[in-house]
Amino acid sequence: MTDQRTREAATETAHGSNHHAAAWEYAPAPEATDIVEIAPRQRLFIGGEFVDAHGRGRITSLNPATEEPLSEIQEADGEDVDRAVRAAEAAFRPWSRLRPALRARYVFRLSRLLQERSRELAVLESLDGGKPIKESRDVDLPLAAAHFFYYAGWADKLEWAFPNRRPRPLGVVGQIIPWNFPLLMLAWKIAPALAAGNTVVLKPAETTSLTALLFCDLCRQAELPPGVVNIVTGGPSTGSALVAHPGIAKVAFTGSTEVGKEIQRRLAGSGRRLTLELGGKAANIVFADAAIDQAVEGIVNGIYFNQGHVCCAGSRLLVQESIAPLLLDKLRRRLGTLRVGDPLDKNTDVGAINSRAQLERIESLVASGVEEGAELFQPECPLPDRGYWFRPTLFTNVAQSFRIAREEIFGPVLSVLTFRTPEEAVAKANNTAYGLSAGVWTEKGSRILWMAERMRVGVVWANTFNRFDPTAPFGGYRESGFGREGGLHGLEPYLGWG
Amino acid sequence: MDVRKTYKLYLNGAFVRSESQRTYEAQGMNVPRSTRKDVRDAVRAARAAFAGWSGRTAMNRGQVLYRAAEMLDARSAEVGRLEGVERGEVAQSVEALLWYAGLTDKLAQLGGTVNPVAGPYFTFSMPEPTGVVGIVAPERPALLGLVAPLAAVLSGGSTAVALASPALPLPALVLGEVLATSDLPAGAANLLTGRHREMLPTLAAHRDVNAVEVSGCDEEERRKVEEAAADSVTRVVATEPDQWLSPHTALAFMEVKTVWHPVGR
Numbered sequence: 036m037t038d039q040r041t042r043e044a045a046t047e048t049a050h051g052s053n054h055h056a057a058a059w060e061y062a063p064a065p066e067a068t069d070i071v072e073i074a075p076r077q078r079l080f081i082g083g084e085f086v087d088a089h090g091r092g093r094i095t096s097l098n099p100a101t102e103e104p105l106s107e108i109q110e111a112d113g114e115d116v117d118r119a120v121r122a123a124e125a126a127f128r129p130w131s132r133l134r135p136a137l138r139a140r141y142v143f144r145l146s147r148l149l150q151e152r153s154r155e156l157a158v159l160e161s162l163d164g165g166k167p168i169k170e171s172r173d174v175d176l177p178l179a180a181a182h183f184f185y186y187a188g189w190a191d192k193l194e195w196a197f198p199n200r201r202p203r204p205l206g207v208v209g210q211i212i213p214w215n216f217p218l219l220m221l222a223w224k225i226a227p228a229l230a231a232g233n234t235v236v237l238k239p240a241e242t243t244s245l246t247a248l249l250f251c252d253l254c255r256q257a258e259l260p261p262g263v264v265n266i267v268t269g270g271p272s273t274g275s276a277l278v279a280h281p282g283i284a285k286v287a288f289t290g291s292t293e294v295g296k297e298i299q300r301r302l303a304g305s306g307r308r309l310t311l312e313l314g315g316k317a318a319n320i321v322f323a324d325a326a327i328d329q330a331v332e333g334i335v336n337g338i339y340f341n342q343g344h345v346c347c348a349g350s351r352l353l354v355q356e357s358i359a360p361l362l363l364d365k366l367r368r369r370l371g372t373l374r375v376g377d378p379l380d381k382n383t384d385v386g387a388i389n390s391r392a393q394l395e396r397i398e399s400l401v402a403s404g405v406e407e408g409a410e411l412f413q414p415e416c417p418l419p420d421r422g423y424w425f426r427p428t429l430f431t432n433v434a435q436s437f438r439i440a441r442e443e444i445f446g447p448v449l450s451v452l453t454f455r456t457p458e459e460a461v462a463k464a465n466n467t468a469y470g471l472s473a474g475v476w477t478e479k480g481s482r483i484l485w486m487a488e489r490m491r492v493g494v495v496w497a498n499t500f501n502r503f504d505p506t507a508p509f510g511g512y513r514e515s516g517f518g519r520e521g522g523l524h525g526l527e528p529y530l531g532w533g
Numbered sequence: 534m535d536v537r538k539t540y541k542l543y544l545n546g547a548f549v550r551s552e553s554q555r556t557y558e559a560q561g562m563n564v565p566r567s568t569r570k571d572v573r574d575a576v577r578a579a580r581a582a583f584a585g586w587s588g589r590t591a592m593n594r595g596q597v598l599y600r601a602a603e604m605l606d607a608r609s610a611e612v613g614r615l616e617g618v619e620r621g622e623v624a625q626s627v628e629a630l631l632w633y634a635g636l637t638d639k640l641a642q643l644g645g646t647v648n649p650v651a652g653p654y655f656t657f658s659m660p661e662p663t664g665v666v667g668i669v670a671p672e673r674p675a676l677l678g679l680v681a682p683l684a685a686v687l688s689g690g691s692t693a694v695a696l697a698s699p700a701l702p703l704p705a706l707v708l709g710e711v712l713a714t715s716d717l718p719a720g721a722a723n724l725l726t727g728r729h730r731e732m733l734p735t736l737a738a739h740r741d742v743n744a745v746e747v748s749g750c751d752e753e754e755r756r757k758v759e760e761a762a763a764d765s766v767t768r769v770v771a772t773e774p775d776q777w778l779s780p781h782t783a784l785a786f787m788e789v790k791t792v793w794h795p796v797g798r
Contacts, residue, residue: 181651200781292766299763304756311766468740468765487792491664497794504650508658512788513743514766519789522648522658 061374064381066168071159073245077108079115079268080251082122083261089114094241094270099165100378100387100422108244110269113276116236119265120282123207123234126262131204131232135191142190142229144257146183149176149222152253156246160218161378163245165387165423166341168379178503179222182521185505186226189526193231196523202530204232205308206284209277212247213290214240214389215344215445220289221247223520225264226505228287231529236265238277242390244268275301283307287528289346292443292469292514310518310528312346312510314443315471318464319349319500320454320486323358325476329498331365334449337474337500339373339385339427343447344393346515347472349500351440353460356453363431363451370427371414385447388423397425397446404430404439409450435466443469457482461489470512474500493519540564540702542571542726543709545578546719551727559726560616564702567727569735572694575723579665579692580741582720587662587690591638598637598684601715602630605680608711617701618676626680632778633684640689644784653796660787662690663768664743667736669729669758671749675701679708681777682746683722689787691743692721694736698749702726729754737761744768744786 077096078085092110097103111119130138149156157171166175193202208228212220217239228235239247247266254264267273271294278286278298285308288298292313302309319337321330337349354362378386388394405411413426425446433440433450440450454460464473472494475486487495493511496502503509508524510516518528541548542565550556552574555566565571586594605612609623644660666686670679675698686693697705709724725732733754737745738761745762747755748771755771762769770785 296763296766299766300760303759303763304752313766483794487790493788493790495790495792497792499654499793499795502650502652502654502793504648504652504656507648507650507656507793508646508789508791510789512663512790516766517768517788522791523646524658524789 061382063377065377066158066161066379066381068158068162068379070155071162073106073159075106077106077244077248077268079109079111079119080248080264080266081115081119082125082265083255085251088112090269092269094268096163096242096245098162099389100419102421102423105163106245108241108268111267111273111276116267116273116276116280119236119267120207120280122262123236123265124282126234126260127206130234130260130263135193138230138232139187139190141257141259142183142187142226145253145259146180146187148253148256149180149183153177153180156218156249158379159249160246161386164214164217164243165378165389167383167386169381169383170341175216175219178505179219182219182222182505183226186230186526190230193530196526197530200532202231202532205529205531206233207282208233208235208285208287208529209280209283210235210237210287211274211277211290212237212239214243215341215346217243218246218250221250223289224287227520227525228529229263231526233529234263236267236277236283238267238269238274241268241270278302285309285529288312295516308528311516312518312520313514313516314469315346315348315511315515316351316441316443316467316469317347317349317472317474317492318351318353318490319474320353320460320464320476321355321358321362322475322477322479322482323355324478326478326498327358327362327365330476331362331369333474333476333498333500334366335369335373338449339447340501342385342388342425344389344445345501347494347501349472349474350444350449352449352451353463354451354453356455359453366429367412370412370429371416373414373416373427375416375424375426376419385427388425388446391423393445394423394425397444397448400439400442400444401428401448404433404437404450407437407439409433409437409439435463441467457486461486465491468514471515472496540706542567543706543713543722543724544571544575545723546713548709548713557727559700560703562703564706564726567725567732569732571725572732572735573739575694575725576665576736576739576741578720578723579694582692582718583664585718586687586692586721589690591641594688594690595634595637597716598630598634598688601711601717602627602634604711604714605630605708608707612676612704612707615703615707617673618704619674622674622677626677629677629681629778630684633688633783636780636783637688640780640783640787643780644787644789648791654793655796656791656793658789658791660689660784661790663786663788664691665741666691666693666786667742667745668693668695669733669745669747669749669754670695670698670705672698672700676704676708677777678749679705682748682772682782685772685782686746686786687717687722689783691786694723694725694742696729696732696736696749697724697726699726699728733758734761737767738764740765742767744770746770746772748772
């Protein structure tokens with residue numbers, strides 16, 4: 036019902052204004068999928084081999100664009116996790132004592148293999164997760180390969196990276212990653228861990244495990260010693276078993292703030308190390324003097340990139356009051372040109388929502404926005420009949436107290452608020468428990484730095500948004516987590532001292 | 534016959550009794566026994582002081598910490614006579630204040646980076662103070678175990694609410710008098726005495742506390758602090774004594790912010 040209501044409201048709004056601009060007609064440009072062979076049944080990767088899980092649970096991995104099953108993954112139970120941790124423990128001694136330059140070579144190899152097999156991995160990523168192929172191909176894969184290449188180079192320079200601290204690896208690291216950037220998050224986790232001399236047990240998200248399992252084949256090709264990388268698939272119970280395992284020296288988690296808090300509570304008193312990369316509710320702030328067309332592109336990239344399944348998405352647009360009508364006009368027009376649909380089509384801008392559960396969460400939050408009195412706009416783009424889809428959505432007339440302005444939606448939904456002074460923009464931007472990222476658009480350099488200083492977030496994008504690089508530390512303030520990934524700072528959580 | 538001093542909390546720049554008017558006897562004196570309300574008041578004061586203290590230049594924070602070292606040194610005879618203060622502890626505490634006075638304007642270069650990203654962007658990362666930090670001082674050394682983490686926290690620009698050693702609270706209360714004459718803005722450091730078990734749960738679970746330094750906690754207390762901290766993703770830091778003079782101790786109470794800007798004509 037709520038969905039229908041939303042759609043009706045959308046149609047009304049779209050019809051009621053002249054902002055809607057039709058996208059050009061493009062012929063479909065589908066990426067071929069024959070390069071990917073997906074086994075009907077997947078297994079766990081432990082000690083360098085694919086093995087059947089002791090756990091009986093099985094999860095069907097769907098293509099969210101068609102709702103057709105792609106494969107079946109196994110749900111690792113406590114015994115499987117224990118087996119994986121033991122394999123990682125056994126591998127730790129030789130791996131951590133390997134001459135650092137040789138450790139670097141393995142990590143370099145993984146980077147090269149990611150480049151060599153990037154087409155295959157990109158197609159699989161889009162099939163399994165629903166993200167547009169142009170994004171898997173141009174963002175996720177190049178960044179994942181770059182991440183391994185960057186950290187490979189640190190492996191034999193740890194003493195220079197941390198002078199006077201006598202760095203040493205920690206042991207077995209337990210890592211849990213989300214479904215929004217499956218392979219890229221794997222790279223963010225595994226690359227620094229291996230470079231520092233740790234061994235890992237990683238659990239991918241249950242809706243997007245396939246590229247992590249294909250990565251195991253890259254480990255084979257790299258002749259990575261067995262047990263250095265172990266992949267256990269499954270849902271929350273698998274993750275919980277991994278976090279609780281006494282053989283784990285450190286936990287690294289990327290996901291929701293809710294689960295992050297649970298993990299932090301779980302590890303209380305254990306003496307084990309923890310880094311958390313959690314949710315966000317980023318403000319994207321546009322001043323009246325901004326280059327407005329660039330800002331519009333930045334806003335669109337900030338919230339509709341990857342269907343808004345981005346922890347640092349610019350989900351709260353703060354516009355200086357004097358330009359709000361003009362900016363919103365341009366924004367609505369631009370929304371009408373976004374192509375929503377087949378992730379494998381090279382023209383697609385917005386792909387499929389990752390899962391039914393996520394679609395329902397987005398729908399319910401959007402319904403709450405309508406109920407609380409916000410004004411909804413959605414372009415009239417055609418959606419495929421099957422699969423999980425959500426139109427790019429824009430809310431105006433939003434108060435800071437509305438759920439859509441406070442809670443992370445993790446979908447293509449933008450809430451627009453206005454401000455008059457820089458002080459008000461800062462106050463509104465910081466009025467959240469999160470603190471992951473923020474954007475600021477202005478042509479005035481001193482104001483950029485003034486704003487950047489005052490926003491309590493880990494990443495500030497000025498006159499740009501959603502840029503990532505292995506050399507640039509990324510992570511949150513406050514309830515967006517602690518610890519950094521990327522750069523020299525991203526190496527530190529994987530090392531002990533003395 | 535001596536003129537006896539009534540020892541008071543150092544809260545929001547003022548010397549006050551516990552709001553409850555409770556005291557307990559320690560080191561032969563009646564010492565305030567702070568309540569949960571005192572903790573909340575102290576956190577509020579620390580939060581209010583944060584914008585000002587973190588907004589000072591690093592050089593200015595260094596000057597204030599240097600002044601604190603001067604003031605403590607001037608009182609070294611008085612503090613050294615207090616029961617439980619170990620030989621050399623005052624000198625070491627003065628040393629710690631000096632060490633961090635000289636660190637404030639080094640932190641950005643020790644903990645910051647320029648990031649050579651693969652694209653036309655100028656990108657840098659810099660450490661910034663985390664906000665309000667709770668400090669649990671160890672039983673002993675009651676002075677140095679408080680001064681070192683407090684100086685580390687203040688050097689980076691965070692503000693603090695510190696719980697003094699319950700058995701040896703007097704050094705902390707004299708430290709309050711030192712800080713009050715050091716141009717430290719009101720609320721930047723707040724020193725509470727009393728029973729840790731009465732104050733700790735409120736401090737650890739407080740949503741406006743960004744980090745808690747727990748090296749003064751026993752194992753059970755630490756577990757409880759860590760559990761309560763999870764409710765608002767509060768950072769928990771434990772500083773070993775061999776890290777009392779380390780830039781990494783100061784950086785543990787700082788966040789890293791990365792800023793990107795395009796490069797173009």
